[in-house]
Amino acid sequence: xxxxxxxxxxxxxxxxxxxxxxxxxxxxxxxxxxxxxxxxxxxxxxxxxxxxxxxxxxxxxxxxxxxxxxxxxxxxxxxxxxxxxxxxxxxxxxxxxxxxxxxxxxxxxxxxxxxxxxxxxxxxxxxxxxxxxxxxxxxxxxxxxxxxxxxxxxxxxxxxxxxxxxxxxxxxxxxxxxxxxxxxxxxxxxxxxxxxxxxxxxxxxxxxxxxxxxxxxxxxxxxxxxxxxxxxxxxxxxxxxxxxxxxxxxx
Numbered sequence: 001x002x003x004x005x006x007x008x009x010x011x012x013x014x015x016x017x018x019x020x021x022x023x024x025x026x027x028x029x030x031x032x033x034x035x036x037x038x039x040x041x042x043x044x045x046x047x048x049x050x051x052x053x054x055x056x057x058x059x060x061x062x063x064x065x066x067x068x069x070x071x072x073x074x075x076x077x078x079x080x081x082x083x084x085x086x087x088x089x090x091x092x093x094x095x096x097x098x099x100x101x102x103x104x105x106x107x108x109x110x111x112x113x114x115x116x117x118x119x120x121x122x123x124x125x126x127x128x129x130x131x132x133x134x135x136x137x138x139x140x141x142x143x144x145x146x147x148x149x150x151x152x153x154x155x156x157x158x159x160x161x162x163x164x165x166x167x168x169x170x171x172x173x174x175x176x177x178x179x180x181x182x183x184x185x186x187x188x189x190x191x192x193x194x195x196x197x198x199x200x201x202x203x204x205x206x207x208x209x210x211x212x213x214x215x216x217x218x219x220x221x222x223x224x225x226x227x228x229x230x231x232x233x234x235x236x237x238x239x240x241x242x243x244x245x246x247x248x249x250x251x
Contacts, residue, residue: 070140070141070142070143072101073101074100074101075098075100075101075140076098076099076100076137076138076139076140076142077096077097077098077103077137077142078095078096078097078098078137078142079094079095079096079097079098080093080094080095081093081094081095081155082094083108083151083155083156084151084152084155084156084161084163085156085157085161086156086157086161090110090111090112091110091111092108092109092110092111092155092227093108093109093111093123094106094108094155095107095108095109095123095124097126097137098137099134099135099136099137100135100137102135104230104242105126105230105242105244106228106230107123107124107226107228107229107230108226108227108228109123109221109225109226109227110225110227111225112224112225121217121218121220121221122210122214122217122218122221123218123221123222124218124222124249125210125218125249125250126244126249127244127247127249129243129244129247132243132247133243134242134243134244141184150163215250218250219250230242230245231244231245231249
């Protein structure tokens with residue numbers, strides 16, 4: 001289990017292509033949930049795979065819809081979804097955080113860089129305020145889910161841009177899958193609880209927070225590129241914002 005000293009879950013936007021130096025074995029590490037193992041999408045199709053291992057909160061992201069999720073009604077989940085766009089227009093990143101089954105914490109960003117050339121900026125932080133009764137996703141092991149699907153009824157500029165299916169099939173490729181995480185098992189618990197050299201090295205992210213430079217960079221990103229924030233949508237919540245919205249997200 002991650003250390004109780006973990007004060008923040010910093011959602012660091014990487015937009016990488018999963019070209020890790022030491023990639024895992026794709027067929028050993030993942031299972032295909034649906035789609036027959038193909039990444040060929042037609043009008044009725046969608047594809048999804050899941051990492052076989054239960055993990056804790058550290059994953060290198062790709063420019064594909066991704067989520068970390070546990071199971072059950074009170075599950076934890078962290079979403080990164082890259083929404084479709086008209087050719088030549090900036091890509092929109094949709095993020096959400098679930099803790100103990102409660103989500104509705106969406107933030108959207110209009111990305112300011114090419115997906116193949118990330119700049120490593122943090123985009124949002126979800127602070128650990130369990131002491132104030134705000135659930136935090138730290139106790140449940142999660143799996144990595146990656147999927148591709150057609151959502152042109154809402155995702156492409158509010159559903160204004162429709163997919164041209166005369167150009168189908170569309171091809172996508174998963175490659176070099178590599179998760180940097182604490183692996184959980186029923187018999188041994190988290191791999192990061194053992195005092196091995198490897199586990200000590202991997203514990204750095206559990207207690208990692210943003211320094212002053214990182215906080216300033218996140219302020220800049222949110223002042224320039226955020227296009228939706230659940231903490232500012234008064235109409236949606238009838239003026240009664242979630243408790244975490246009344247606290248600084250930059251501390």
